Amino acid sequence: MTNALVLNGSPSDGGASSALADHAASYLMEKGATVVQLNMLAAMRMDISGLLNSCEAADLIVLSFPVFMGSLPSHVIEWMEIASQREGMGKGTAFLAVGQGAHPSPAEVDPAIRCLEHFCRHIGWRWAGGLGMGMGLVLEKGPLERRRAARHTVAGLDMALEAVMKGEATPEAARKRFSRRAKTTFAYLMFANRYWKRRSKRNRSHDRMMDRPLMR
Amino acid sequence: MSPRQVCEALCQALAYENDVMKVLVLDGSTAEDAGVLGVAGTLKELLIRSGHQLEWMELRGMTLDPCAGCTSCWDRTPGICVKEDDGRTIGGAWMSSDLVILLGRITFGGYPSLLKRALDRQAGLLLPYYLSGKEGVVHMPRYERYPSILAIGVCSEYSQEEDETFKRIVAQNGMTFKALHTRVKIVCAEEREETTREIIESSVMGMKVRR
Numbered sequence: 013m014t015n016a017l018v019l020n021g022s023p024s025d026g027g028a029s030s031a032l033a034d035h036a037a038s039y040l041m042e043k044g045a046t047v048v049q050l051n052m053l054a055a056m057r058m059d060i061s062g063l064l065n066s067c068e069a070a071d072l073i074v075l076s077f078p079v080f081m082g083s084l085p086s087h088v089i090e091w092m093e094i095a096s097q098r099e100g101m102g103k104g105t106a107f108l109a110v111g112q113g114a115h116p117s118p119a120e121v122d123p124a125i126r127c128l129e130h131f132c133r134h135i136g137w138r139w140a141g142g143l144g145m146g147m148g149l150v151l152e153k154g155p156l157e158r159r160r161a162a163r164h165t166v167a168g169l170d171m172a173l174e175a176v177m178k179g180e181a182t183p184e185a186a187r188k189r190f191s192r193r194a195k196t197t198f199a200y201l202m203f204a205n206r207y208w209k210r211r212s213k214r215n216r217s218h219d220r221m222m223d224r225p226l227m228r
Numbered sequence: 229m230s231p232r233q234v235c236e237a238l239c240q241a242l243a244y245e246n247d248v249m250k251v252l253v254l255d256g257s258t259a260e261d262a263g264v265l266g267v268a269g270t271l272k273e274l275l276i277r278s279g280h281q282l283e284w285m286e287l288r289g290m291t292l293d294p295c296a297g298c299t300s301c302w303d304r305t306p307g308i309c310v311k312e313d314d315g316r317t318i319g320g321a322w323m324s325s326d327l328v329i330l331l332g333r334i335t336f337g338g339y340p341s342l343l344k345r346a347l348d349r350q351a352g353l354l355l356p357y358y359l360s361g362k363e364g365v366v367h368m369p370r371y372e373r374y375p376s377i378l379a380i381g382v383c384s385e386y387s388q389e390e391d392e393t394f395k396r397i398v399a400q401n402g403m404t405f406k407a408l409h410t411r412v413k414i415v416c417a418e419e420r421e422e423t424t425r426e427i428i429e430s431s432v433m434g435m436k437v438r439r
Contacts, residue, residue: 024296024298083344085294089335116358126396131336211302215303220306
């Protein structure tokens with residue numbers, strides 16, 4: 013039986029990375045794995061050595077993360093720094109990276125996936141592959157299974173998890189399927205810009221959206 | 229070299245020699261990292277000697293929480309992070325400088341966590357809206373002008389793959405933060421001091437800045 017650890021690398025729960033982590037955890041449980049699911053930042057704040065023990069005990073780690081400023085969020089890098097200093101972590105644990113960014117292009121996620129690959133090589137974990145997608149805003153709110161816009165994402169993730177559970181690397185088809193665009197770039201830009209306008213109206217900040225508080 | 233290139237190089241050199249730049253250094257070194265501290269010392273000495281107006285921020289001594297990903301700096305308090313710590317101070321210093329220097333150890337091909345924490349907190353310098361232009365799809369700028377970016381990555385030994393990843397990340401940040409000029413320099417911590425000095429001096433000297 014596989015001991016899987018599913019980490020949500022987003023600082024908050026309820027967003028796109030969280031939805032991807034939830035889906036990965038339920039898929040793995042369905043396939044008979046023992047799953048521990050954690051929010052990385054919350055776990056680091058509560059008990060960092062507990063988090064590292066969970067990493068050490070796992071045969072498979074799935075990290076779902078958002079892209080912040082073109083690469084991994086700072087607390088994920090901090091976790092990598094701490095884990096790489098700890099003795100006895102590198103026992104060939106399989107590691108699957110699942111990243112999403114709000115930018116329309118999946119290429120934005122690539123450098124973050126490369127960083128995780130370098131980390132795995134350094135620590136001695138088995139790199140099971142990286143999945144990256146753009147247009148992450150379409151995954152916001154609710155379970156992925158019910159969202160039409162997420163059907164390729166779900167199919168790609170399932171294919172990757174199935175391969176990883178068999179001890180294989182993520183197939184290219186899974187990577188392609190996962191990164192398939194949910195909308196055309198033009199449609200997504202319209203969608204994303206409307207999304208922010210709606211949110212600013214809800215927060216009563218729409219008339220201040222263009223403010224320049226740090227103008228010198 | 230074409231006459232135009234010669235002219236441009238001359239203008240840059242003169243600008244460096246005659247004009248005083250406002251330089252912000254985000255120092256992502258840790259107290260135990262002798263390699264980065266050595267490079268930081270050389271950089272500080274060069275910048276002071278050149279007469280630029282220098283603001284040096286040692287991130288390890290600052291109160292800086294990780295970005296919560298709450299997007300409040302976009303849709304609740306536009307342009308300002310809701311966390312009342314040094315993340316705000318860095319944003320103000322960023323916008324009032326001509327050149328931002330990012331200094332830290334290359335960590336698995338990316339920034340160290342301390343430096344990345346400072347960068348993540350600057351999302352409010354941009355608008356959440358996207359814009360499709362000749363550079364591709366980017367965030368709309370909130371301000372008219374942004375400083376140029378020079379990233380100095382320190383490594384223990386050169387690794388082509390990690391260095392390439394680092395360069396990609398910095399180039400992406402340059403585009404995101406609308407820098408007029410973005411440059412990456414990778415310095416090996418084992419390098420002789422004179423070599424480090426030459427690398428840093430040449431990289432600062434060639435920076436184009438918008439005033």
